[in-house]
Amino acid sequence: MQALFAYERSGAELAVGEKLLNQSLNRIYDLYIHQLSLLVEIHSFAKQQIEDGKTKRMPTEEDLNPNLRFIENRVLVQLENHPQLSVHISARKINWVEHIELIRRIFTAFKESPEYQEYMSAEAPTYKDERRIIYKLYEDYILANEHLQSIFEEKSMLWMNDFEQVSEMVVRTISDFKKDVDFGGPLPAMYKDEEEDKAFVRDLFRKTATNNLVYQGMIEEKLVNWDLDRIASTDILLMKMAVSEFINISSIPTKVTMNEYIEISKEYSTPKSKVFINGILDKLLFDLKEQGKIKKMGKGLIGN
DSSP states (O other), X not given: OHHHHHHHHHOOOHHHHHHHHHHHHHHHHHHHHHHHHHHHHHHHHHHHHHHHHHTSSSOXXXXXXXXXXXXXXXXXXXXXXXXXHHHHHHHTTOXXXXXXXXXXXXXXXXXXXXXXXXXXXXXXXXXXHHHHHHHXXXXXXXXXXXXXXXXXXXXXXXXXXXXXXXXXHHHHHHHHOOTTSGGGSOOOOSOSSHHXXXXXXXHHHHHHHHTHHHHHHHHHHTOTTOOGGGSOHHHHHHHHHHHHHHHHOTTSOHHHHHHHHHHHXXXXXXXXXXXXXXXXHHHHHHHHHHTTOOOOOSTTTTTO
16 A cells, blocks of 8 residues: 555656555564574673673672573573574564663663562463563563664554554464474564565556556545545555455455455554445446456455
8 A cells, every 4th residue: 555655646657656565565574583692682681780780899789699580581582593584683683772771771770660679589480480471571661662663663654554464473473483393483574475465565556556547536426415536546556456356366255355455544544545445346346247248266265
């Protein structure tokens, strides 16, 4: 949606718009790796604090005999030693040296939390306990940090739109880690089925872009007592994409298409958009079926 929105307003060639779309998709995985790397960086910072405490001129008993529970947290150790993650971090040249003060503030605030204190003082924690405290660190002290959000926004303006999706990926990654599996388990790939998913993205972008005026005309015909100029441009674009998906993507049921674009409208458009979009798409879908333009293939898709 964002790529098509930018393409329509830029007047660029289709190939240029498609290239920017692919770059945008790849950046989503970059954000995912950046967020995982931040957990690794906080772990490293915690270990360095312990080492610095031991070398103080007048170390305290706590400095000399520190509580190692956090730095020995098995989830963090798995992330630190994860070969896939290390390769991704290296390939992207991710480095948090310039933001060490941010790391310090995040960890300091986290250390003062009652959840951290309870974790550090409890009897031998289970792997589930270790994972739970990492959720706490990530969700309440990393995701909620406004300075960090600004840093990510500077790296890519589109990242803030991807933030929720990527945070779900990070949480799911930690949830899928197993204590008795080397490095916790594999990191999820960018695509579930790379060939199929890339083809879907490419076809939806191309078909929507090249049939822009055709789909707009179809929508205008259904706008009884509505002025096109007064309708949110996002709503129009979402309906064009839905029509394109109805006609050109044979593997996706029409009900799924309807639901997906209505959900997207809740996130990006006006409060009334979902009702408006649902009504127009219902009318368009009825006409397309009458004209025989809906051809869905696959198990359970005929007539959907």
